[in-house]
Amino acid sequence: MSGMKDMTENKGIAIVGVSLRFPGAESLADLWRQLVDEQCVISDLPAARRDSDESFSASDGEASRIRGGFLADADAFDASFFGISPREAMYMDPQQRFALELAWKSVEDAGYQAAALQGSRTGVFMGVANTDYTELLEKQADVSDACVPTGTSSAIIANRISYWFDFHGPSLTVDTACASSLVAVHQAVRALERGDCDHALAGGVNLCWSGRRFAALRRNGMLSDNGLCRAFDASADGYVRAEGGAVIMLKPLATALADGDAIHAVIKGIGTNHGGRTNSLTITNPQAHADLICSVYAEAGVAASSISYIETHGPGTPLGDPIEIHGLKTAFSRLTEREEGGTAKPSSCGLGSVKTNLGHLESAAGIAGMLKVIAAMEHRTLPATLHFDRLNPLIKLDDSPFYIVERTQPWEPGRGTDGEPLPLRAGVSSFGFGGTNAHVLLEAYEPRSGSGEPETSAPVDEAADVLRLVPLSAKDGEQLRLMARNLLNDLRGPEGAGLVPAGQDRAGPGVLRDIAYTLQVGREAMAHRAVFLAADRTDLMARLDAFVHDRQAPDIWQGVVGQDQRLSLLAGDEDATAMFRSWIEKRKLAKVAELWTLGCDIDWNLLYADEAPRRLHLPAYPFQRRKHWIPGSSAGSERPLRSRDATAASGERPEPRPSGPVMSTAVTNGTALQPPAAVVSASKRGFTAEKPRGVQLLSLAEADGDREKDEVRDISRLASRGIPVATPTRQRTRKAAPDRGGRAELERQLVQSLAEVLYMEPNEVGVDQKFIDVGLDSVIAVEWIRAVNDRFGAALSTSHVYDFPSVRALAGELTGVYDPSTGTAVAPQAVLLPAEEAVRDVSVRHPASDTASLEAELTESLAEALYMAKADVAVDSKFVDIGLDSIIAVEWMNTVNTRYGTSLPVAAVYEHSTIREFAVHLAQRGTGQKSSDAQTSDFDVDDVLRQVQSGHLDLEQAERMLQL
Amino acid sequence: MHSDVLEQRIRTFMQEELLVTFDDTVTADTDLFREGVVESRDYLRIIKFLQEDIGAAMTDEDLFMNVLVSLSGIVDFVRKKQVGI
Structure with missing residues (x-):
């Protein structure tokens, strides 16, 4: 009988791990401190963002009116921790990056090694709604970069977690607007209940960067003018946006108990529905709220009278708040009518909204509400809802069990019919502006004595x-x-007091x-x-x-x-x-x-051997905060947004300067850090180095689509490194059979190469336009002049761009110095070399037999392809560990093949998976010779032995062949 | 109250108190909240006007189950209420 009871009481889904990144909080302990300190973290738009999006300034002083809950370093990501190249990182939606870091922390908070879950049936369910980074990329960057399709896909928010951790359960991203994260949790719970997965990570992520979106939401009257969320208050005037994210790790309660997990709280019931047709798309339907709450509690078998707190959606909108409360009242009165006693005890159930502290995290709002409740349960304290002064006159709490939690107070549990205190129980609501409703019923986890569980x-x-x-x-x-x-x-x-969780x-x-x-x-x-x-x-x-x-x-x-x-x-x-x-x-x-x-x-x-230790929730990994942002979009720059060199744009040139647009301000808690060492080259490597084992599977067609463009860029990059590869004019050069030494051709080629370094189209650069007017600043000038010198065999200095400030003027200087008619000029010939010839010329200069110099060259070109510093590419690092995925591999292999005149397949990077191995392979290919090792391997050992056995070979011969 | 008179009174209220200008784009059927013509904080004023000046008795159900967003919606609602009375 008691066994039966245990079974019913062990029903539910345990929350065994949590992670969060909210404004000013990076852990549940941080969040709790904010809540009990009754902090509101709403602030003005961070100054650094004002120039990051032109729509802030364009929309009529919008920037100065914006208030919200902002992450201090939303643009930062520990890419190297995850083996992701800076190049891929800068094209990844920060929401993907938040999710990946939060997933890691959530697993650690549960007390698990990521490797322990590798290959497991773990599901990933992530909520997201905003696409601000995609919008910014489209406005500010080269969106045809090969990393963009995956980098901006919402699906990848969940899928990248599954891929990276090697999780085999369902993996999906949910968008139900502001209900997204709670619906994601709902999907996770259902998947666990159905047995689609054994564990699940669920949560939501939200970035609020686009000025346009702020302006549009303000225009339709949703945002607060005074910049405060005053849920339930008479002066509430709209919501305040906030960004961040949170991820929880879930598993069936019975499994969690058997595994000795530390349990934050238990999900006793959850549901979602839609309000159907109301008078307006964004007006919610309180009847549907009530139906949802009734069905969630009924299914969980939990009496409404035992619920002592509701974390409301509570956005602080003057009409939304009253509608929500009306729905709650309807549900509770319907439920309590059926219960013993029949009437609700006044002031027995508190109402609150974490949005008054943090703002409205939109797609992560529901999970933020859950985390507040989890923290409150652990401390058995209800934190105050802020900015509440006078009840919204449309809200009537009479004849209801509800009261507003105006001040922080001990959380008194509901009592059962026998008068015994029940576990703390709370509901959390989250509504989307398209009509989706979600509600979850949480219960504090209280180990019961004598039940054969953790205490023993x-x-x-x-x-x-x-x-x-x-x-x-x-x-x-x-x-x-x-x-x-x-x-x-x-x-x-x-x-x-009151800060240590019970x-x-x-x-x-x-x-x-x-x-x-x-x-x-x-x-x-x-x-x-x-x-x-x-x-x-x-x-x-x-x-x-x-x-x-x-x-x-x-x-x-x-x-x-x-x-x-x-x-x-x-x-x-x-x-x-x-x-x-x-x-x-x-x-x-x-x-x-x-x-x-x-x-x-x-x-x-x-x-x-003789003990049964338990897992605890302990601090999770402190990721490096290294900035990765849209190339060339840094704030406060005079330089055109389209330029590629963000390093220069930010005014900070790291040493040694990587050739790509690496943003490399690494800061952890205010401490400047060295660039990360190539830790993955350690001889013994943990999970993070071993994973990902495979390659990122994207169709080659997708990669091919960008190949031409990437080749163009690669070649220009090579040119900038002092290697005289012709800029990609091959087709035209061939067709034109040009007039050797023609001034016009020289100008055309200068325009072309200048456009390339500026990330512009050639037709946007006029021959008489001043360099400064097209955005050529000193940093790009250095790069361009180097390319010009290499290309034409000239010896211009960067100051020439100031003395001869247009393409026409510079071309005049070039032809003046190197007049082809004198016969001494190499330049005009070089100008018109078809690319292939130039390449052959290069490969002649690289006999590719000296592996040490090959290693150095490969390191350099790989670092370029990945936008990394050379120092971060160790010759023994596995390519996958430093972020070489199949897309960049296609591009890099093109570079390598072009440079060395080889035709290695992309698969070569998997067979020869470090620079050291690859260089050996390339050296063999390049020289057409095989090393003695390779010859040895040509003999099949079994075959040799068979020949010995059959008497065709004597032992001495066999030994020689096998080099024993 | 004759419905034309009723509509005129409500229209006048919206024009004078909520500064709504009805024209070709903002009509009697326009969802005033969605278009940003009326902000949700004005809902209370509309309700008060209907209750106190027009004398329409309203329950919480009336207030929240069927949020009134357009002039014609409000007129229809009040007319039904009056018939009901």
Whole structure:
């Protein structure tokens, strides 16, 4: 009987991991602090954005009127962490990037290694509605870049997560406007219930960058003029936009309990419907709200009277708020009529809106409401709804169980018919402006005693003195230090009362064991490692504090994996493995620590033979905030938006300067960072280095469509690097059979190459137009003059563009110096060399036999193709790990084949997957010779042995052939 | 109240109090909220006018289940109410 009860009580979907990125908050703890501090994070449009979109200035002073909840670094992304090239990153909708980082953090918050879920039936369900970045790209950039189709696709928001993590469950992006994220959660819950997947990531992401969209929403009267969300208040005058995102990790409650997961809260019911035909598309239908709420609660078997809080949609619109409350009242009165007692207790159910703190996160609004409720449940506190003064006169709360949560207060649970307190229960509503409604019923997770669940595994005999190893690792040293600092802050706990979650008591017994366990088995092991030996929490905090402040302290081991190649001696050796195992079992922890920091895999579970440790929610990876934005669109630039060199446009030239438009201001919490080292070249690599294993599957046709354009750009890039490849004029050159040395032809070619470096069409550059007027600034001038010099064998300096400020003037100077009629001029011939000949000429200069210089050249051209700094491309990095996907591979292989006169297939990058391997392969192809190794491999060993057996070969011959 | 008179009173209210100008683009059938002619915060004024000046009794159902967005919609609504009375 009690088993039956357990089964019904274990119904539901557990929320085991959460991650969020809201204005001013990067974690649930940050969000909670904002809520209990009653902060409103609405601000003016960040100054840096004002010049980033012309529609801010164009729309009649719109910029100065805009208020919203803005992310401080919405343009930043840790591309190298995910093995994504800067080039691809800058064409990726930031909403894709938010989602990818949030997915990682959500998995970590659940206490899982990403690798542990690799290949699993994990579903991904993401809500999105805005397409601001696509709009900006169309206005400001070369939208035919090969990375644009995937970079701007909403589908890819979910699909890229599934691809990157190698998840095999359903993967879809949902757009139901502002209801998107809650509908995404609904889809996830249904998929889990149906068994379509075993785990799910669900959430929503939202970027508000386009000035046009602000203007349009203001025009139709939706936005608040005073820039505050005053939900339910008489002076509410519209909503305030906000950006960010959140992702939660879900699995059936029963599975979560069996897996020993830390559970944030439980989804007891969820539903979605549409209001049908109302008098206006954007007017919601309270009858439909009421129907939805009734069906969700009825299906969950939960009495309306047991629900003590509703996180409303509550956008702060003068008509929307009253309609919503009317729907709630209708639902609750209908439900309570059927319940025992029949009447609702006044003021038994609080109403609030997180939009009064953060603004309206649109497609991520529903999930933001859920996270507020989750945090509130963990602290058993209802945070105040802000800016509420006088009730909207269209709202009547009499005869209802509702009250507005005007001040932060303890959250009193509802009581059952027997008077016993029930678990905290809350509903969360989210409505889309197209009529979609969604509602979810959440319940606090309260472990029940004697039910055979977590408590039994709790405080085993942890009377201290049991030493634990607490490992941390990151992609580089600075991130590692940040992680230590974040963990330390988490352990210290926030100051002030009511801030420590009831279920997350960091000081409780058993906590050190669970911290150690979670960080051992629930995090990827990356190259930069530190491990702390501690007997209790205080001990651990002291070690972390020392590490963070670079102080010497005992019982800390540090290492960077891959520094000592001699370790390979031990890798995979069975005696070594047996010894490691023995050390772990005998708890020789100092040795285990040392091994781990050197890069050895440790089977941490061996430490817990007699214990059942639990996973905890601990701080997730602190991603680098490296700016990746539309090429050439940087704010405040005088330069035309179409120019390609964002580095120059931002006025910051990184050293060494990558040839592509790399934005490289790396900042983490205000600290300037070095460019990330090529950590993936470490000999022992974690999940992030091994994934993605395959290549991004896009049809070649898609890539082909852009090939011509890309070739053009590649060639101009090569030209800029001092290699005299003809600019792409081949067809015309061939057709024209031109007048050698013709001044007009020279001008035409100058116009063409100038247009290319400026990302313009040749017909937009006039021969008499001043360079400065077409946007040639000093940085591009350097690049262009170098190309001109290489091309014509000239020795112009950059100052020539000032002395001879137009194409016509410069052409005059060129022909003056190199008059073809004198017969000494090489230039005019070079001018008219068909591209193929020029290429052949190049390949002659590159006999392609010296692999060291090949490696250097390949590194350089690959770095160009990926828009990376050369220093970040290590010869032993796997191509996939540094972001070479199938699209860029097509382009790079064209470059390589053009340059070396080869015809390698794109597949060569998979067969020879590092620069080092590829260079060897290319050298063999290039010289037409095979190395002795290659010859050896030509012999089939089995065949040789067969011949020996049959007496056709003697042993000596065979040995020679096999080079034994 | 004769419906022509009723329509004229409501039209006048909208013109004078809500500054709506009815013309070829903004007609009696125009969704005034969607077009941004009337903001949703003005709904309360419309309701008050209908209740206090026209004398149309309105329940919450009337207010929210069928949000009135056009002049003709309002006239129809009031006429039905009066018939109902």
